[in-house]
Amino acid sequence: MNLNDTMEHIFTTAGIPCEKNVHLKYNTTMGIGGYAAWFVRPPTVESLLELKIHLDTCQQGYKIIGKGSNLIIEEKLLQQVIISLENMSGISLGDNMIVTAGAGAPLNRLCHFAAKNALAGLECAAGIPGTVGGAVAMNAGAFGWEIKDSLVSVIILNKNNQIDVYEKDALHFQYRKSCFAPEDIILTAEFQLQQKDAKSIQENIQLYQSRRFNNQPLTEKSSGCIFKNPPGNHAGKMIEEAGLKGYRKGGAVISEKHANFIVNRFNASFEDVMQLIGQIKETVWKRFSVELENEVIIWHS
Incomplete structure (x- = not known):
């Protein structure tokens, strides 16, 4: 079985549609990039896990992509499987003002979800074009705020294809840095927010968006x-x-x-x-x- 046949078998087994020769410049905000030989969007964590097990078994490399807002890609054919987590983008409100977001959720959408529920703590994220997973991985921030300031815990798929849960303090966040291994795939993140007047939250969002527009x-x-x-x-x-x-x-x-x-x-x-x-x-x-x-x-x- 040649490589293409092997990959087709893997995607079919995992139940994940595959796009071939995808121009990655359309998957980055810089608008630069080569082609992905295989581009997939797993619909569930279970399908992602099955995909990763098969890829590891045949020693096929992969890369995770979010919105491509902090990414520059060389203009060549990438032979790794490019995995987008955009289908894992759910956001939900739980008890005690804790919001859970999938790694593929746009950070800006998370910010506005919180605002609609009169929950403060993410206003500085308004207008940041990346995803929750990417933001957590690099401890993204703006205007003196960092994502670790609101984070409670993170669920990841580790290199051994096991699910791990990390509390914030175990991740040793620093400026634009965390202790995640390169092979770790962030799945979901929990944020502790605070009840606040919805109008003042929206005013803060507008303030930060205006500052961003005026200076970037x-x-x-x-x-x-x-x-x-x-x-x-x-x-x-x-x-x-x-x-x-x-x-x-x-x-x-x-x-x-x-x-x-x-x-x-x-x-x-x-x-x-x-x-x-x-x-x-x-x-x-x-x-x-x-x-x-x-x-x-x-x-x-």
């Missing part, structure tokens, strides 16, 4: 902040002070609105963006002796 290039294709903020400083401020705002490589441009954003303004290639990232790191190092660390995730060979 939301109308252009980007992957959000490219670099983590160095201790005691801001990457965007350093890039701006280095004179790089508006600097261009091919179709990729350092945003004039926020220097920690690279925008795909002129049909940029993966190489355009990578060259620009390298140029920023080199210039900031020469100017400030600070080595910028990527916040964005890069899929490349």
Whole structure:
């Protein structure tokens, strides 16, 4: 049985439809990427588990994708199975103001779900384009808030195909970092929220959305902040002070609105963006002796 036949058998056994040769640039907010040989959307945790067991058995690699809002993908054919968790996107309200969200749930939808139930604690997430799973994995945040501030627990599928439950304190969150292993797949997350006046929650959401719109290039294709903020400083401020705002490589441009954003303004290639990232790191190092660390995730060979 050749590889294609093997993969077809796996997807059929797991009960998961498969799309072939999917152009991944349409699955990222940067609008750059090659093709996925196989792209699947498991409908349930059970089907995901069965899929992963079969993939592990035949030593077939895979990658998890959410909204692709913090991701830049090389323009080539990816032979790993690309697994989207978008069908695992349920959000529910339980007792004691605890909200449970699937990993594939858009973070912005979670924020507005909480607001409709007069629950505060997620307002800063308004407008963040990623999913709950991606946000938890990287401890996403904005305006001084981080997702760990509202998190209670996380359920994952580990590399041994077992379900684990982690309380927040066991995850050792740091700035844009958690202790999840690369092979861990986040399934659901629980958040402890607080009852509050619905009008004031909505006002805060509008405030944060306005600040985001005024200070970030939301109308252009980007992957959000490219670099983590160095201790005691801001990457965007350093890039701006280095004179790089508006600097261009091919179709990729350092945003004039926020220097920690690279925008795909002129049909940029993966190489355009990578060259620009390298140029920023080199210039900031020469100017400030600070080595910028990527916040964005890069899929490349």
